[in-house]
Amino acid sequence: MAVDAADLEYQARTRSGCIPPELVSRLLERGHATVVEQQAGRGEWFCALAWARLLGERGRQAEALEALAPYRATGWWTAVVAVAELLEGWGRVEEAIEITRVRMKAGHPMALEFYTRLLARHGRAEEAFTLLRPYVGECxxxxxxxxxxxxxxxxxxxxxxxxxxxxxxxxxFPWCCGGLDRDMAIRLIATIRERQGRTDEAIALLCTGGTTPRSHREQLAALLAREGRLGELRAAAEDDESGHAVQQLAWLLEERGDVEGAITAYRQADGTAAHGANSAFELARLLARNGRGKEAIDVMRVQADGRNGDDWVVHVLSELCLEQGRPEDGLAHLEALAAACGGEVEWDLYWIRLPLIAARDGVDEAIAQARSHPEGATSYAAPHIAELLAGAGRTEEAVAVLEQHAHENSHDLAGYLIDLGRVEDALAVLQRRPPATGA
Structure with missing residues (x-):
């Protein structure tokens, strides 16, 4: 087996021309460990990694290392890290340290951080600090x-x-300071002071200049919540447009059993953060998990009305309606949205209604409506239609839909083929290489 570090990096980054990790897991879940083992020996990195982990769990450490050896031999950093993490997990710490030390000495740009953190985890923190000290300034x-x-x-x-x-x-920024600007330095010092129990100093640092810079607000809010400083957290939430303090306040109150207080925190009449879509989402989830689904739907409906065509908001609203068994409410909003757009809705928004139609009127009706859409026969519509079919136990039909657009939907198609036991067909889809171009 010949593997190349550049090819491995490309496959790992793009998930192209290989078996991606989620489908490796699917193969193992469906009882195809032998296939994973075979593919591990044929240059499939994610198969090799999963197989090595499985061997390690079975106490077959030498075989696990052997499975990863060709990949590590390329010098590919991801493979080196994988081997080091396995060794560390098995208690073979000195070996893990040695293989990363070699890469650090060779000058790999990512090796020093990994190596020093590994040292620190195993009683050699002072040595790690000394190695890192000359690099203050590199973020x-x-x-x-x-x-x-x-x-x-x-x-x-x-x-x-x-x-x-x-x-x-x-x-x-970030060229003049390598990303370690003034605000970052202050946040790091505050981290140290909090760790030392010098909380007041940490808070003062994060409030440098009498106001709280936007970049500090998230850290300050989390610190106040960890310390249970409710009064200060309430004060921070009053003028925090980012929503971080409001969210931390609500989480702290809910954790203490004050659900009404958490709801009120999100619904502050004068707090701008309470009106943002992100805070509305958090409020809706809070209401839903506390048995107040109708109110949750109402919260997201207000956001959807105010953000006409914002697909993620509409998606959240629709999911809430499904969870609460109220698909008709979600469809009513989507139909009103379509009417406001003159009856024409692009697929990016249209597909959101399909699970709602399926819940209310059945899968066949949802599929019929999907196919009647002007974009219903496109490659990007196919996965949504296939998901409806597969969810109804009609996996063969889902495969037939996706096979018409196999190149664009290779991962979805392969997943369903694996579910059907058609593993060789799935591998053929995933490992298809683009045709070579002539000179």
Whole structure:
């Protein structure tokens, strides 16, 4: 078996021309472990990784490492990490450290962070801190330094390294500072102070200048919630347009059993965050999980009315209607939306109604309406129609729909083929390579 690091990276990044991880899991769930083993030996990275993990769980560590050996031999960093994580999980820490040390010494750009975090997890945090210290200013490595500083007993040294960065004024973020700008430095120091139990100092840092910069609000809200500082969290929520403080306040109140208080937090009459779509979504989920489904639907209907054509809002509304057994409510809104658009709705919005129609009128009616849409025969409509069919136990028909657009829907098609036991057909679909072009 010949594998190439560049090809592996391309497949892992694009999920193209290979068996993706979700379908590897599907093969294993359907009892096709032998297929996964075979494909692991034929250059299928996700099969190799799943097979190695399975072998490890069965105590067959040498075979697991052998399955990954050709991939690791390419020098591909993802494979090196996978082997190191397996070794660490098996308690073979020194071996994990050694293989990552070799890549770090070879200058791999991602190896130092992984290596130092691995050292810190296994009693060598001071060594990790020393290795990271010269790289303060490189964002991810500085974050790693802060993370290992406590175990190394060098938190004050980390703060001293970060303080000069708090004076930096960006002239062209992120190029002028590598992403470690003034705000990032302040947030990292605040993290250290909170970890030390110096909560007031952490809060003061995140409120630098008497106001809370947008980039600090999420961290501040989470800190106040962790510390149970309800009064300060309420004050932060009053003028927080980002919604982070409102969300943390509501979560804290719900956790304490004050569901009404959490609902009120989202419904603040004068709080701009309470009127945003994200906060409305959180409020709707809160209401739904506390048995107030009709109110949840009403909340999202108001958002949908105010954001005509915003597909994610309409999608959430429709899902809520399905969950609450009220498909007619979702359809009524979608029909009103269609009427406002002159009766013409593009597929991006139209498909959302299909599960609602299926719930109210049956799958056949939903499919008939889908096919009557001007875009109902397109490649991007096919997965929605196939999902309806498969959900009704009509997987063969789902496959027939997708086979008409196999190239564009290869993963969906292969998944249904696996469900039908047609594994060879599924592999042929997934591993189809584009034709070579002549010079």
């Amino acid at each position: 991810s490595l500085t974050v790693a330094l802060v993370d290992v500083a406590a175990a190394a007993g060098r938190e004050e040294e980390a703060v001293a390294l970060l303080v000069p960065r708090t004076e930096h004024r960006c002239s062209g």
